[in-house]
Amino acid sequence: MSSFSLEPASIHDGDDILAMLNEIGRGENGFHNHAYNLTWKEYKAYLNHCERNSKGLSLDKGHVQQTTYWFRQDSYPLGVIKLRHELNDSLRRQGGHIGYSMRPSERGKGYGKVMLQAVLNPARALGLDKVLLTIFISNIASRKMVERCGGVLERSEGGICYYWIELTTSQL
Numbered sequence: 001m002s003s004f005s006l007e008p009a010s011i012h013d014g015d016d017i018l019a020m021l022n023e024i025g026r027g028e029n030g031f032h033n034h035a036y037n038l039t040w041k042e043y044k045a046y047l048n049h050c051e052r053n054s055k056g057l058s059l060d061k062g063h064v065q066q067t068t069y070w071f072r073q074d075s076y077p078l079g080v081i082k083l084r085h086e087l088n089d090s091l092r093r094q095g096g097h098i099g100y101s102m103r104p105s106e107r108g109k110g111y112g113k114v115m116l117q118a119v120l121n122p123a124r125a126l127g128l129d130k131v132l133l134t135i136f137i138s139n140i141a142s143r144k145m146v147e148r149c150g151g152v153l154e155r156s157e158g159g160i161c162y163y164w165i166e167l168t169t170s171q172l
């Protein structure tokens with residue numbers, strides 16, 4: 001039986017993660033992949049940046065503390081998911097607590113729901129009692145995925161759906 005895991009980005013990550021990030025491309029539907037088409041040296045600098053951001057260090061202007069996780073099935077990387085430790089006004093409008101992308105060759109297999117469920121544990125460990133997800137109205141796969149994970153639509157405005165997932169102990 002296969003097992004799924006989430007692990008935070010680390011300077012020690014290898015070419016399997018880089019291959020996944022290249023397959024994901026520049027990003028879509030509001031998800032930005034800053035690690036597309038990088039040289040090895042640039043990739044290592046990116047990983048260092050992720051590690052530091054996870055500790056609240058070297059944050060870009062207007063950014064909050066954020067941990068980037070790789071989602072794996074056994075050892076194979078399937079996707080990336082970013083957890084913002086808090087919201088600011090910009091994230092409240094667009095971005096929310098959580099952003100993600102599955103590598104295109106592994107989409108539509110149910111893994112997105114597993115990945116999102118998995119990140120709710122570290123979110124809870126941060127002391128968050130609910131998380132915000134902002135999703136373009138047209139992004140049906142992402143909306144379904146969030147709804148399957150308990151997301152409740154608060155409102156839709158300006159082409160964006162605002163979903164909250166309550167992090168109750170019953171989801172542990």
Ligand SMILES: CC(C)(COP(=O)(O)OP(=O)(O)OC[C@H]1O[C@@H](n2cnc3c(N)ncnc32)[C@H](O)[C@@H]1OP(=O)(O)O)[C@@H](O)C(=O)NCCC(=O)NCCS
Binds near residue numbers: 030136
């Ligand atoms: C959103 C995304 C992570 C979903 O990952 P996934 O592994 O394909 O999702 P799942 O297979 O778990 O499917 C989740 C739900 O969406 C449905 N779904 C999947 N792909 C779909 C599609 N292309 N059209 C409509 N529904 C779709 C599934 O049937 C499932 O619903 P169900 O529970 O009713 O069966 C993936 O499509 C992706 O990486 N998209 C690009 C990046 C992106 O949009 N990020 C989100 C920004 S808010």
